[in-house]
Amino acid sequence: LASRDFHPDNTVINIKGVSIGGSELVIMGGPCAVESPEQIDEIARLVKAAGGQVLRGGAFKPRTGPYSFQGVGVEGLEMMAEAGKKHGLLTITEVMTPEYVDVCAEHADILQVGTRNMQNFDLLRKLGTIQTPVLLKRGFSSTYDEFLNAAEYILAGGNPNVMLCERGIRTFETYTRNTLDLTAIPVLHQLSHLPVISDPSHGTGRRELVETMCKASVAAGADGLIVEMHTDPDNSMTGDGVQSLFPDQFAKLLQDLEKLAPLC
Ligand code: PEP
Ligand code: MN
Numbered sequence: 001l002a003s004r005d006f007h008p009d010n011t012v013i014n015i016k017g018v019s020i021g022g023s024e025l026v027i028m029g030g031p032c033a034v035e036s037p038e039q040i041d042e043i044a045r046l047v048k049a050a051g052g053q054v055l056r057g058g059a060f061k062p063r064t065g066p067y068s069f070q071g072v073g074v075e076g077l078e079m080m081a082e083a084g085k086k087h088g089l090l091t092i093t094e095v096m097t098p099e100y101v102d103v104c105a106e107h108a109d110i111l112q113v114g115t116r117n118m119q120n121f122d123l124l125r126k127l128g129t130i131q132t133p134v135l136l137k138r139g140f141s142s143t144y145d146e147f148l149n150a151a152e153y154i155l156a157g158g159n160p161n162v163m164l165c166e167r168g169i170r171t172f173e174t175y176t177r178n179t180l181d182l183t184a185i186p187v188l189h190q191l192s193h194l195p196v197i198s199d200p201s202h203g204t205g206r207r208e209l210v211e212t213m214c215k216a217s218v219a220a221g222a223d224g225l226i227v228e229m230h231t232d233p234d235n236s237m238t239g240d241g242v243q244s245l246f247p248d249q250f251a252k253l254l255q256d257l258e259k260l261a262p263l264c
Contacts, residue, residue: 001155002148002162007193013133013161015090015109018053020133020163021195024264025257026224028054028092028197029250032240033061033069034076037083042231043247044083050251053264054110055080055089056226060096061238062114069237077107084109092135092226098126105132115140115167115202118150128157135197135226137165140178144187151194163195164188165226166217168203177205177243180213185220196221201228201243210245211253218260227253 001007012021020026029047034040034057044055059076061069072079077093084091092110095101096117104111110133117123118139127134134154138147151162166185168178180203188196198217200210214225229250233241245253257263 001160002151002192002194004191004193009193011160011193011195013163013195015133018090018264020264021223023262025218025222025261026054026197026264027052027254027257028056028224028226029229030056031230032228032236032238032244033058033071034080034093035072035237037079039231040079040083041086043229044087044089046231046247046250047229048087048089050247051254051258051263053090055084055087055091056093056112056228057091058094058112058238059104060094060100062094062096062116063238068239074103077104081107095123095127098122101126101130105130109133110135110163112165113137118142118147121153124150124153125157128154128159131159131161133161133163134159135163135165137167137199138169138184140168140170142169144184144191147188148192151192163197163223164192165197165199166203167199168205176203176209178203180204180217182213182216182220185217185222189221195223197224197226198222199226201226201240205243207233207243207245207249210243211249211256214253214257215260218257225257
């Protein structure tokens with residue numbers, strides 16, 4: 001079902017008037033984690049003002065260590081839904097377990113499966129039973145075939161609304177947090193009809209590289225970008241402040257991107 005062989009035309013996912021996978025670029029921006037109502041409201045305002053369409057933010061955070069901040073939970077879903085509605089943005093948030101799929105889908109327009117959960121088959125199966133669009137992140141050590149098979153689980157369950165997200169893979173390089181595999185973008189387009197989104201924030205882990213790799217992703221054919229932005233990155237509650245753009249950088253990035261491709 002994920003293969004282009006059996007579905008030659010690109011899949012376009014339409015969410016409340018925003019078409020993902022068509023000729024326009026979708027921009028998802030926001031903090032790594034939802035922290036407070038004030039934080040997410042202000043960032044939503046800035047994403048909208050810059051020309052973005054989707055507000056990102058994690059209420060449930062998959063942290064490497066059990067003692068790190070794990071996200072604010074269901075309250076965060078409510079804060080983000082409210083900010084999205086107020087500022088006219090779609091919302092995307094990560095869901096980590098099958099039990100939380102329904103409550104996340106109640107509050108968000110798009111559900112994100114994180115890199116660490118790409119092969120959480122129970123989660124993928126559950127996501128196949130609903131119609132809410134899913135942004136599936138590539139596992140950081142997964143092949144294209146494994147990635148497409150993970151998407152297949154969701155599609156096979158009956159949910160056709162899947163986007164693929166390249167977010168960097170693990171290589172021998174340590175200067176960057178991950179290695180953004182730009183080649184994945186044209187390869188996934190060749191093999192599959194599903195929209196392809198690029199995540200240069202996690203793909204590089206370094207703010208100063210995000211802008212360039214966003215532009216490179218668009219040149220490689222990405223249908224959209226997911227970018228971390230924070231009003232106070234140095235004091236963000238996850239370690240992802242170092243890869244988060246400042247609001248003025250985010251606004252400038254969108255201005256530049258508009259010269260490369262029309263935004264949604
Ligand atoms: C995130 O989007 O904040 C995140 C945790 O992403 P990934 O699963 O790609 O690490
Ligand atoms: Mn993050």
